[in-house]
Amino acid sequence: MSKSRKVMAAAFGAGVALSMLSFSAQGQAPAKTGSPAATPAPAKKVGLGREAHPDEIKAWDIDVRPDGLGLPPGKGSVKQGEELYQAQCASCHGEFGESAGRWPVLAGGRGSLKNEGPEKTVGSFWPFASTTFDYIRRAMPYGNARSLSDDEIYAITAYVLSLNDVVKDDFVLSKENFTGVKLPNGEGFFDDDREKTERHFWAEPCMKACKPDPAKVTGRARVIDVTPDAKDGPKVD
């Protein structure tokens, strides 16, 4: 029996044939996975919306890529960054990027990725320096986003890199030298390969007498006891 017929049979067996038909008539067709890119047929324009003004694009298009695309003109030193960081960032991230409380750790953790408790920081885990610049630019400081100048962002980025021993204390980060900065875990990532390395999950499962011995409990959430108590639940009027 073909895969699609099996699907239909399962659906019919479950008594939902009518629903299946009526819903597919509404156009939620089965997903097309692996279909080729839509060929850009010259689409007829609807004529809604208007052309974006160059200043509008400039105001919103602040993203930065690893190849440097999107970096604004400017520069900042580790020294300048240290002062800014201590004033604007240290209360959450710690004086040396070690974090205060549960806020993200920014530095350290080098060589810990295979450990029981890996510490994923800019220096130990992040693949690209541009991510730090982009994220500070769009979202930091927490609760006062978009308040830093481009030079300040260069400076704070430089300081975070220095906390991770990626650049020296006298380093000045700029648009010009940015793409020369490489992070230690830059090569630590590879594209999703589940459909190859987990191919064995596509297999008809066992239904009867699948284990020789009765199953035994090996771990209990109750022992760890970290579930929020129902008594602490939010009150709703």
Add this chain to the structure above:
Amino acid sequence: MSDMKTAGPLSRRGLLRGAGLAGASVAAGAFAGPAGAAEPEKVITEIQDWNRYLGPGVEAAPYGRPSKHEAHVVRRNVPWLTADTASSINFTPIHALDGIVTPNGVCFERHHSGVAEVDPAKHRLMINGLVDKPLVFTLEDLKRFPGRVNRLYFLECAANGGMEWRGAQLNGCQFTHGMIHNVWYTGIPLKALLDEAGVKTNGKWVMPEGADAAAMTRSIPIEKAMNDCLVAWAMNGEALRPEQGYPLRIVVPGWEGNMWVKWLRRIEVGDQPWHHREETSKYTDLLADGRSRRFTWIMDAKSVVTNPSPQAPLKHKGPNVLTGLAWSGRGTIQRVDVTTDGGRNWTTARIDGPVLPLSLTRFYLDFDWDGREMMIQSRAMDSTGYVQPTKDELRKVRGVNSIYHNNGIQTWLVRSNGETENVEIS
């Protein structure tokens, strides 16, 4: 509080209350089918207030709410997970819901800088980058676009179950599996807007961006953007809730929830991915060898039994309804199997309600319980033939540091008193 009734273990009082007319015989420990009542029940013989007095009129609740007796059916937070509630997550009470549509008010929330309170009159959507003509749309423009669609899709956070990689941790499917919701979206295909702007031939990726204080961004390949992504303004028939992205969000069917950028204000077209924070430092899957998978967008097939579960223990011997949810980011749910003996023998569950691609699917197993201890699991199979693996099978490939994409089979231990626990088994 009424939620204590369902959260606590099986008590003598609970047995009596639940058993109703048959109370006496069940409390005595022997289930023998419906018996006659020794005493008349007062809920029948006495006139109740609501049977005598007038209730509130039609102006009392211009926007209705659930009964006060359902006040325990709410999103819940796990305070120790995050540093601040404005950059945190809460959980859908899936143990207390049925069917496949998640009510808007209990759809789980995940924010990075709190809920943006966007004025729709001041909201714009910009399309820029590698396009023939960069465009700006108002919401009214979008709602005038031809080709509006309605689609029911699940949205699952890639970190759903993330706390369970090293073993059973949280006692409740709300906490182990509640980073999910299933909603009818109304909007227009993203393709329509991209076509309107005219994607240049070197446009291979799009980057949606939010208007919130985190200005969330993710990179999405153009094939996905053109295939089934939507720009949506309504959920389950009404405007998006603020916490779900009002007035506009992107819908990325079957792919991890983090990509479904809320408060959508801009879509840039580029020739490379951006490698931003949410696709490098987060939402990459660290494996045991120290390397990480990236761009693991698809949500693998998964299922969970929602009843019984730790927050919804069994209260009665005799007839019971086991139910749960199954879903797959690769297509439709083809089959769900259930075991009550910890995976030695499996029974195929009954599916009820529509079976739609990239949507939650509801399953049931009607059974008689004799009070025996059970180890309950469910196992989903999707239309590609993918079978939900056990947690140990997953750990074998991925180790325990992945955080994301934990779709392993969940075990609930139902004890003879009906109490239900999150456990791992051999």
